[in-house]
Amino acid sequence: MRNILHVLAFLTALFALILFTSNNYAFSQLNQTGGYADQVKFIRYSNENVAYQEVSNGHLDSYFFQIPLQLVESAKKNPNLEVFEKEGLSYGLLLNPYDGNQTFNPLSIKEIRFALNFLIDRSFIVNNILKGFSDPIVEPYGPTSPEYHNVLPVVDPLKIRYDVNFATKSINDSMTKAGAVMDQTGKYVIDGKPVIVKILIRNDDLIRKSFGDFVASEIEKAGFTVVKEYGDLTKANRVVYGSNPADLEWNVYTESYISSSFSRYNPTTVSQMYAPWFGNMPGSQNPGFWQYSNSTIDDITQDLVFNNFTSETERNNLLQQAESVGLQEAVRLFFARSFDPYIASSKISGLINDYSAGIANKLSLINAIKHDVDNSTLNIGMKEVYQGAWNNVKGCTDFYCRIIYSLVTDTPTISNPYSGDPEPSRNKWTNLFSKSPNDTIVVPSDAVIWNPYNQSWDKNQNQSTSALTKVTMEPLFSKWHNGKFMDKYDLLYTYYFPFEWSTDTKNNDKTFDAEYSSLILPSLSLIKGVKFYDNSTFDTYVDLWHYDKNLVPSYGTLWPSEPWEITAATERLVAGNKLSYSKSDANIKHIDQLSLNLPVQAEMIKQELIDMFNEKYIPNPLKGLVSLEYALERYKSSIDWITTHHNAVIGNGPYYLETFNPTGGVITLQAFRDSTYPFKTGIYSEYENPPEIQIVSLNIPKFLKIGEPFDFDVQVDVKNQSNGTNNLKGSIDYFVFDRNNKIVIEGSSLIDSPFINQSNSRGQPQTQMDEPGTAAISLNASQTQELIPGPAKIKLIITSAESPKPLIQEKTLIARP
Structure with missing residues (x-):
């Protein structure tokens, strides 16, 4: 900090046009500084079901933790509640790659670490553990990040997917090479001793525990002797982040983390998740500990973070290199990102639903108005109120x-x-x-x-x-x-x-x-x-x-x-x-x-x-x-x-x-x-209403003739632009996949906005958009020649200057000779 x-x-942690509300309480605050509320109380509610009831009956104004997924539909129908969805936790694994010779550590082998990507079923996590309120991910950015279109070209060729046969073969090949054999129970042993994998499972809530138990079960099925240990973040800070990896107190940690702040340019995420110099990898860069080291990714990410580039192309190439090395080193793996339902009392207005933090953010609390002139205290429920040093x-x-x-x-x-x-x-x-x-x-x-x-x-x-x-x-x-x-x-x-x-x-x-x-x-x-x-x-x-x-x-x-x-x-x-x-x-x-x-x-x-x-x-x-x-x-x-x-x-x-x-x-x-x-x-x-990209028209021909040009237009609009006009600026990145799901064409097209000149109420000239912005996408004959006959897919990643959060559209094509 x-x-x-x-x-x-x-990370950058505003000056805005003050919009007045008709609420009497708000009018009484116009000449004061700071937030509307005179007091903010953060109150621990470890039981999400109890917290739900307390917000519903008015004892809490909001709960800054996701409510149980089975309560979402009833919350949407409850007149006392408003439901906000936020990009929530990312669920993944941090692996201990210590490669000393005191005790054999199977995760010191890069091929075994990478194979875990294929061993664990992301669809099961998304559908059965997170109940569908999530997306599968294989890298730290995910499809809602402005950086997604930059890393997709290096992520896609790895074809990370659920493939038990591939995973177990890769693990077995590596274990055999290391001198391990399987005993009669189907477990690996070396020199007569079982190969142990110690997994620390977060049990702060049922979702984290279920995720950890599932991962442990899949690793055990692959032939390892799994030792499970449970603990909260305080224990994880001591055992995982605060201990020497060489002590092998842990091999696997079921990590859940909050993505770094939403940003148009985000070199922090790839650095934080993969680069040792950032201090977030095993060993924590403490000289008293064994350190995971990787000078290649350190050099690349430092170039990214410290802007050691001379163009946008060079910068994006660095990002792709860093992501590629991080994925293949596989010290940190990614499986799912949740979309967490948060609730607030319907008597609260002014909450700001930040793209990364949701309503649980500083601006939201400062701008929140409680429609009760006799009580200017905001009561905010939280899963915990103190988990680590301030x-x-x-x-x-x-x-x-x-x-x-x-x-x-x-x-x-x-x-x-x-x-x-x-x-x-x-x-x-x-x-x-x-x-x-x-x-x-x-x-x-x-x-x-x-x-x-x-x-x-x-x-x-x-x-x-x-x-x-x-x-x-x-x-x-x-x-x-x-x-x-x-x-x-x-x-x-x-x-x-x-x-x-x-x-x-x-x-x-x-x-x-x-x-x-x-x-x-x-x-x-x-x-x-x-x-x-x-x-x-x-x-x-x-x-x-x-x-x-x-x-x-x-x-x-x-x-x-x-x-x-x-x-x-x-x-x-x-x-x-x-x-x-x-x-x-x-x-x-x-x-x-x-x-x-x-x-x-x-x-x-x-x-x-x-x-x-x-x-x-x-x-x-x-x-x-x-x-x-x-x-x-x-x-x-x-x-x-x-x-x-x-x-x-x-x-x-x-x-x-x-x-x-x-x-x-x-x-x-x-x-x-x-x-x-x-x-x-x-x-x-002014931040109360987020800008929203909308597709006005998208008419992509169903059939594409190989070796001939392929053209189409996309019309888009953006609601709630903070500049008060419809001056739409943006771009569309497009990727065409062949029937083998391989990217064969990629490119980008600017969104062009037609303008009309007019005057505002003060007689000052200004331009406003007369109709939605249009992007014309043209694939030439040499590009379409790369396709093979059969089904194909085009993915559009649409962003605007006002909001670089992508809107992703996919359409199926038929490529004909």
């Missing part, structure tokens, strides 16, 4: 923390819920230099960057440093929740932290976290400096470029998630081995992971602040920049906050953490109604 620049988080370095990795914490601390940008594009939030973009992958700008001599080796701010003395991008930002400062104003020193401390904690100076460095470093260190060479001005604006210099200029300003964002003194106090605790930022480091040192919301740890931070006050301590990055009086005032404000609130969660968002009671299952946030908060209530209302 600690963003020094947009690139360090790889900290801004390597904590807050679970769904529940991310939802709650997003209301407490703002981000420099937000992600448009329907396009995934970054939009300005707490950083206003006032100027941009970014021309081409070859045009640079000199970093000025008064721009600074932190040097962890000599513990000082370095300047570009000889003006020898240049950058591809310069962004001028105006930060929208406000008061921290503890009452102190944010300032440039909070920004500066946020800029310093990644350099300090991801760089190992090799001198018994106490300010280094290996798990954090694996993600951050590769990006540091791209950060060239920051320059602050007296009017609080700043310039950031970054060696990044992108052909889509809508993305570029977000690369220069800089924003703190907590006051610098809280970070400084936790640094001292972590450097003293009293707490740890990351889970793997905590496990190695046998200490607790930092969690700012726990009263015990908040007291430790408070005591550290008291010590800092008494020592008249000023951290190295602020020495010579701030006065002692200023530092002492900062310490006192945060000490007072912790004394009053019993937590160290001090943010700059629209709500603050009022009470934290994980035992009782309730977390309460209170609205931060401070006049310095920059966003008025209702600012996100």
